Amino acid sequence: MRSLRRSAGLLLSVLLLGSLMAACGESSERDASSQPQGATLRVRIGTQEFPEAQILGELWRQALAVNGYTVDLRKGIGPAEDLDQALKDGDIDGYVAYTGTVLSIVAGEEVSGLDPDETYDRAKDFYAGQDMVMSEMTPFENKDAIATTAAYAESNQLAAIGDLADVEGLRLGARPEFEDLQLGLTGLSDVYGLSGVEFVPIELGEQYAALADGQVDAVDAFTTDPQLEDGDVRLLEDPERLFGSQNVVMVVGQDKLDSIDADAFVAVVDAVNRTLTEKTMVDLNAQVTAGRDERQVAAGFLRSVDLMTPLDLG
Template structure:
């Protein structure tokens, strides 16, 4: 909790304002998978520690979360630069530098009165994975290797993908077109995102859509194929905030800055691991992490 001594110190150095301390309410959003619940809780706990009242709207799809931000139903949430660039802003240019991508997202989304804070050094890009035993059997190192074989044996493999990945413009069929993959729809199985790992490990499918920061890759000993033709953009994490909210409470940026400084790919995988593999609640994992850094009491 925010002690009186800490409150006075934060007021003096300008990290919090009197407005935020006395009753200001923020609505924090999160999408509907583990990493997002962790990121949502990290933001909520930090903001709450610094005087804000928090309403949480977690478990949203990408497009619902985005629309909620645009319409003011949520004030901020963690999102991904690649998702914004391709899905929200409808851009096709491939940008190979993550900082340039963030800057361009910022510039375009400013027209929507959305501010993207500094990025976290974790790239949760999409990827395709196979069982390590199949990597050794077929010798696939990258997606081009897989596609070359797959086109010659179109019914040999079944791929499992999440529902959103099946439909989104940077999803499976856009990947297939980019790589020149021709397979029947009957070889594509849709399921909840988290189930693709188990389905692959249990040999119900042969190829799985995965996320690069998901600890189940380690748990199930999967092999992630290199995106050698650079189809997927960077999906670095940044908190997107409504401009009017940030103008009213500019201290939000400083309150959340430690997440930019301390979170990275390895840390995020460990936090996700504690939820998905060890079975802890995301709020407990987030709280333990922030307490360990001395950011909350």
């Protein structure tokens, strides 16, 4: 009987010790802001499925890691609405977001005509009502654009999309749904007066080959496509901002920020974001498209801008 009581007492002690350790673990996460630099702070970040979003996730993950954060990077969760829901459900703590997509897809607002600052401010206000916080935005945007070969632009004196209105028999290639979109051929007609355009449906990813082969005169492109690296393709300016603005931010739940060293976390993310120009992203995208692993590409870039060592956070 004494042996039984001793065993029961030992079991109770183990259970109490386990409960105490679990409580300490929870306290450690809640009180992380008071921990010394280098303490492990866990954050789950989600990305969309395309390479650029995954590169951005890697850039943040690695920069945060050298500043004491442990980041669980979950790549390819899905489009913006899926990431937003995953954050609301508590499956992730933050994600890669594009300001114009947030405003149009998640918030259901118009984006045409808005410059980057206006788009950012509206997206930030929307997220504030969802208990979510946005980082600073990147200098670069990844949005729809109209592109021609450099030679075609020069021979037809093209600088902006509106100049295409003077081109007779224009053949425009784009993904099939582009023809009927306001942020597509319909909007190009309404805003820039393009008429009599021959629309050529082309699957996404094949438009540059069609442009190079002379099957079309202009294509729908994205402003950080890797094919822009060699300079043979010219993006036409969109002065009326038909396609809106699409800068990148990290979106984080307010509850998560309250449980970690929020100032340090945001400072690291913002430091990365400030280095990301359009030229930089075209280059990083081109490296990954050529077969390099996004983790290596991200590490190489962060070293080049001195972000693979801890920030001096004062």
